[in-house]
Amino acid sequence: MDTFLLQASIYLLAAVIAVPIASRLGFGSVLGYLAAGLVIGPILGLVHxxxxxxxxxxxxxxxxxxxxxxxxxxxxxxxxxxxxxxxxxxxxxxxxxxxxxxxxxxxxxxxxxxxxxxxxxxxxxxxxxxxxxxxxxxxxxxxxxxxxxxxxxxxxxxxxxxxxxxxxxxxxxxxxxxxxxxxxxxxxxxxxxxxxxxxxxxxxxxxxxxxxxxxxxxxxxxxxxxxxxxxxxxxxxxxxxxxxxxxxxxxxxxxxxxxxxxxxxxxxxxxxxxxxxxxxxxxxxxxxxxxxxxxxxLFFITVGAGxxxxxxxxxxxxxxxxxxxxxxxxxxxxxxxxxxxxxxxxxxxxxxxxxxxxxxxxxxxxxxxxxxxxxxxxxxxxxxxxxxxxxxxxxxxxxxxxxxxxRLQGESTRPDDDEIDETGPVIIAGVGRFGQIVNRMLQSTGFKTVVIDHDMETIQLMRRFGFKGFFGDPTRPDLLHAAGIETARVLCVALDDRKSTNTLVAYARRLRGDDLHIVARARDRTHVYELYQAGANDIVRETFDSSLRAGRYVLENIGLTEYEASEAEKTFFHHDRMTVRELAKHWKPGVAAADNPEYIARARELEKELETALLSALDSTGRTGTDD
Structure with missing residues (x-):
């Protein structure tokens, strides 16, 4: 029994040390387990x-x-x-x-x-x-x-x-x-x-x-x-x-x-x-x-140890x-x-x-x-x-x-980009699950859009449903000029790739200055800060609005009325927009938020302001506290 506990402790200790290190270095957990087995087996001889x-x-x-x-x-x-x-x-x-x-x-x-x-x-x-x-x-x-x-x-x-x-x-x-x-x-x-x-x-x-x-x-x-x-x-x-x-x-x-x-x-x-x-x-x-x-x-460790x-x-x-x-x-x-x-x-x-x-x-x-x-x-x-x-x-x-x-994707056989022969007041770059909703809403309201996407299957699917789109890389300046970037009123950037999004926003802002309104999709809050620096006007975190709606439903089902939950949602939304713009001033590229004391201090202040704002919003509806 003592031997079993010793062996089990050795295996677990090796895994706990090696796997997090391998994962942080980008090697993945499997290589971490295999390396742990090598160390405790053939190298140190702790297990036989x-x-x-x-x-x-x-x-x-x-x-x-x-x-x-x-x-x-x-x-x-x-x-x-x-x-x-x-x-x-x-x-x-x-x-x-x-x-x-x-x-x-x-x-x-x-x-x-x-x-x-x-x-x-x-x-x-x-x-x-x-x-x-x-x-x-x-x-x-x-x-x-x-x-x-x-x-x-x-x-x-x-x-x-x-x-x-x-x-x-x-x-x-x-x-x-x-x-x-x-x-x-x-x-x-x-x-x-x-x-x-x-x-x-x-x-x-x-x-x-x-x-x-x-x-x-x-x-x-x-x-x-x-x-x-x-x-x-x-x-x-x-x-x-x-x-x-x-x-x-x-x-x-x-x-x-x-x-x-x-x-x-x-x-x-x-x-x-x-x-x-x-x-x-x-x-x-x-x-x-x-x-x-x-x-x-454990299996991977035994392979390495064996x-x-x-x-x-x-x-x-x-x-x-x-x-x-x-x-x-x-x-x-x-x-x-x-x-x-x-x-x-x-x-x-x-x-x-x-x-x-x-x-x-x-x-x-x-x-x-x-x-x-x-x-x-x-x-x-x-x-x-x-x-x-x-x-x-x-x-x-x-x-x-x-x-x-x-590099392999870049070298793969790729059809030629479409020749863009239309212009419009709105250019939508990227029409995946995010951009297609924006495009449908605009076209249903009667506004003309020029859609560019680098995924041929997506463009072909759009065409089968009667929506026109152009195949090509939206970050290419020549395609943007052909789509009318000099005269467009709004550019909506809905690309999946974070780097491409930042590149396109920065280029469009340099080209048009303040004459162009840029709406951009962000992956997370850090990406929001990057896009603010690149020059985007309105930035939408892809899961933010759906999370707000889910939060409102939760509030409605734990005691708040629909009106009270809606007011809480609106208050949170406006405060969050202000908070993101405020924290963007303190954000430093390449520096983790946890290592930025100014950012942390301001975030804590804004969180207290949010609590006060939410309580005030509920008080204005006549609600003074939660239900007993």
């Missing part, structure tokens, strides 16, 4: 046996796929079938064959070469999806394509486990791979004798029936029993019972999948999809999320050459598939760089291959190290993509 802990931590991957399933309706999954079968299937088969040929060229027989190809065809579901989510890339076309391939790979693990025993090149004895990369043959036979299985010894048709029965049971329980059970638990009015039930669903399904020889991650993903339309979906998400994050972090420096130092250039060679070979195949399936230029590189590593299921396949005598011990150790190193490099590869993405 990570194999058992890694099996426990792998439930983080299982929970992650359950949560992903909750976000996908069955119809959405059906819509992905072409990418699942086509893109995912081609990636696995082509990569397997290519790696197999390369391994045979290095002197391996075809059986172990095929096993190596299957192992390296897989990518890291845990690292890739976690990083995509953190960097908000999961909803891009490249991110969705990556998810499709990862899901296909998780499914493909099942037939791979069936195929590997047929590749055995010798008899007798199995071997397993310990967490530090060494070969452990002492427990392989015992594990085989004591494994629990519902399909062991059954004929092929029996295995198929049991497997289908397990999947059907998951669907039936998800559709018909989860709701009544949740309502039964609700009667207890205990928060921990919800958490216990959510964990029971995930762990129970994972155990059932193991009993029938399927991937537990695949089973929980299926359960998540079944429950995607459930009224308890959000409750399940909130209960599982903390466990998923902690177990995933890297064998002894094996690496014995042949560092060989190991690095194999790692980079494998990633380069996969990258070439992935890029070719991305082109074949029509991904955009930047999405191709996200798809290529995101899937070029090996994955955590590779550890499972290596261990199983050793047990079945498909791979030798020395080869297994090297493969394990290549897998771990490629996973370690993955967060760095995503950082490379973030650096290259703006």
């Amino acid at each position: 046996e990570t194999g058992d802990l890694q099996h426990f931590a792998e439930f983080g991957v299982v929970m992650m796929l359950f949560l992903i399933g909750l976000e996908l309706e069955p119809r959405a999954l059906w819509d992905m079938r072409h990418k699942l079968i086509g893109l995912g299937g081609l990636q696995i088969s082509v990569t397997t064959l290519a790696v197999m040929v390369a391994a045979m060229a290095l002197g391996l027989a075809w059986q172990p070469a095929l096993a190596v190809g299957l192992i390296f065809a897989l990518s890291s579901t845990a690292i890739v999806l976690q990083t995509l989510t953190e960097k908000r890339l999961i909803q891009t076309s490249g991110g969705r394509s990556i998810f499709s391939v990862l899901l296909t790979q998780d499914i493909a693990v099942i037939p791979m486990l069936v195929l590997l025993p047929l590749l055995a090149v010798g008899g007798g004895g199995g071997a397993s791979l310990s967490a530090d990369g060494s070969i452990d043959r002492t427990h392989a036979d015992d594990a085989a004798h004591h494994s629990m299985s519902l399909v062991e010894g059954l004929p092929g048709w029996g295995v198929a029936l049991v497997t289908l029965g397990a999947i059907a049971a998951i669907i039936v329980v998800g559709l018909y029993l989860t709701g009544p059970l949740f309502r039964f638990i609700h009667q207890a009015r205990l928060r921990e019972m919800y958490t216990a039930f959510a964990l029971l669903i995930v762990l129970g399904i994972a155990f059932l999948m193991i009993l029938v020889g399927l991937s537990p991650a695949l089973g929980t993903f299926l359960a998540g999809v079944v429950l995607a339309n459930s009224e308890f979906r959000h409750e399940l998400e909130s209960d599982i999320e903390p466990f998923k994050g902690l177990l995933l972090g 890297i064998s420096f002894t094996t690496f130092l014995a042949a560092p250039f060989v190991i690095l050459g194999l790692t980079f060679g494998m990633m380069a070979l996969k990258g070439v195949i992935l890029y070719g598939l991305a082109r074949a399936f029509g991904l955009s230029h930047s999405d191709r590189w996200l798809f290529t760089l995101g899937l070029a590593q090996a994955g955590e299921f590779g550890f499972v396949l290596v261990s199983f291959s050793l047990q079945q005598n498909v791979l030798t011990g020395a080869l297994g150790e090297r493969i394990l190290l290549v897998i771990a190193l490629s996973m370690l490099f993955t967060p760095l590869v995503f950082m490379l993509y973030e650096y290259l993405a703006p």
Whole structure:
């Protein structure tokens, strides 16, 4: 018990120190966890046996796929079938064959070469999806394509486990791979004798029936029993019972999948999809999320701690050459598939760089291959190290993509800008979800607008609904002159990009002086200060008005009349406008508000003035306090 508590304290301390540092430096949490594992494992030697802990931590991957399933309706999954079968299937088969040929060229027989190809065809579901989510890339076309391939790979693990025993090149004895990369043959036979299985010894048709029965049971329980059970638990009015039930669903399904020889991650993903339309979906998400994050972090730490420096130092250039060679070979195949399936230029590189590593299921396949005598011990150790190193490099590869993405988008094939042949009193730069409302309101009132946006899909969508817009970069001076910037009365800047917004406002103010009224969209309060300095007249924070309206509704439902709540809303609005203009005088570019004493002092004074103004407004309506 003392040893367990010591080891747990070491893991948690390493995570608490490394992850915040990595996140603040822009490296992301995954690299922080991996670095923490490297420090406490191979470097300092504070932890040694990570194999058992890694099996426990792998439930983080299982929970992650359950949560992903909750976000996908069955119809959405059906819509992905072409990418699942086509893109995912081609990636696995082509990569397997290519790696197999390369391994045979290095002197391996075809059986172990095929096993190596299957192992390296897989990518890291845990690292890739976690990083995509953190960097908000999961909803891009490249991110969705990556998810499709990862899901296909998780499914493909099942037939791979069936195929590997047929590749055995010798008899007798199995071997397993310990967490530090060494070969452990002492427990392989015992594990085989004591494994629990519902399909062991059954004929092929029996295995198929049991497997289908397990999947059907998951669907039936998800559709018909989860709701009544949740309502039964609700009667207890205990928060921990919800958490216990959510964990029971995930762990129970994972155990059932193991009993029938399927991937537990695949089973929980299926359960998540079944429950995607459930009224308890959000409750399940909130209960599982903390466990998923902690177990995933623990999994990444064990990967870092399991890297064998002894094996690496014995042949560092060989190991690095194999790692980079494998990633380069996969990258070439992935890029070719991305082109074949029509991904955009930047999405191709996200798809290529995101899937070029090996994955955590590779550890499972290596261990199983050793047990079945498909791979030798020395080869297994090297493969394990290549897998771990490629996973370690993955967060760095995503950082490379973030650096290259703006340049890749600039180099991508882009249609020519439209020739603007109209002018009007109002120019709207950017017609996304913000600018389109402004445009519709003006046109419905009878005013002519000239709309410019750099997103061709948005412009084409506008045209289908009967609204005219011009494709082009609104910050280009020649397009602005063609749109009539010299004679326009109002410029509305509704661009998504913060830097482009500031650039356009500053240029228009220099060009027209005080003759042009500039209305600009701001992301946050700091952006408001930047736009004031650039010369904007009216600045709208994109969520401010909707937040005011929500606040008014809250006031109406906790005791204020509609009139009183409206007066409070108006008072807050006018005071906030005055406050922002006042604080803009004290704001200093590049200096955090917390490090600016003049800004903080004035903000406190203005907050007291707001309280006084709100009380006065309520007093004027005849209200002297809150309801008892």
